[in-house]
Amino acid sequence: MNKIIATSLILVIALGIACQPRTQKASLDITVSELLIMQGNSLMANSTLPSPKVIKTIKMMTTAYSSTPEQTDEDPFITAAGTWVRDGIIANNMLPFGTKVRIPELYGDKIFVVEDRMNRKKGFYHIDIWFASYSEAKNFGSKIAQVEILES
Numbered sequence: 001m002n003k004i005i006a007t008s009l010i011l012v013i014a015l016g017i018a019c020q021p022r023t024q025k026a027s028l029d030i031t032v033s034e035l036l037i038m039q040g041n042s043l044m045a046n047s048t049l050p051s052p053k054v055i056k057t058i059k060m061m062t063t064a065y066s067s068t069p070e071q072t073d074e075d076p077f078i079t080a081a082g083t084w085v086r087d088g089i090i091a092n093n094m095l096p097f098g099t100k101v102r103i104p105e106l107y108g109d110k111i112f113v114v115e116d117r118m119n120r121k122k123g124f125y126h127i128d129i130w131f132a133s134y135s136e137a138k139n140f141g142s143k144i145a146q147v148e149i150l151e152s
Contacts, residue, residue, distance in 0.1 A: 027147040052100065052150040061126040062103065064140035065091065065135055085130050088135070091116035094124035098151040101127070107142065111150065130136045 067076040067085055077085050081097040090101065090112045099114040118128050127147060131137040 001039075040075070052102075054102075054148045055151050056149045057146050058125065058149065059129075059144060061122075061142060062106065062145045062147070063126070063128050063142045064131050064137035065128045066131050066137040068134050079116040083115050085116075088112050089115050089130040090124070091128040091130070093118055093119045093120065093122065095149065098152070102148040102150060103127075103145050104148060105145050114148070 015094075031129065065072070069076055078092075079085060079089060083089075088111065092099075092114050095101070095114045097115055101112050101114065103112065112127075112129065116128070116130070118126065129137075130139065131140065
């Protein structure tokens with residue numbers, strides 16, 4: 001992993017210098033600790049990320065699911081929004097696809113994205129967090145938590 005990060009950092013530095021106009025001196029004042037890894041293959045300066053604004057806070061039942069056929073429809077690895085399941089995906093029947101939320105009391109500042117739906121019986125005030133395995137989802141159980149809906 002460190003080798004990948006180092007290679008990526010060298011590439012970022014090389015591209016940054018190559019993209020500078022010849023009349024300007026290239027300067028990179030970013031240290032490795034100030035970089036974030038985005039989606040496993042991109043680097044972004046940590047200081048440039050704005051803090052998302054909370055629009056609304058709602059108390060919701062919070063449960064978990066995984067990509068097992070008995071917990072999903074048709075293709076267990078494709079969400080209702082048509083994307084592949086991955087860490088950070090949640091299902092909810094009230095919020096539009098793409099809505100970003102946080103569950104601070106359970107996950108701190110981690111941001112989740114609504115990309116799936118649940119059985120209608122679950123209603124609107126219920127979110128389901130996707131987990132990679134059935135045992136992780138089962139171990140999560142169910143909890144009532146405050147969910148912060150974030151500005152897009």
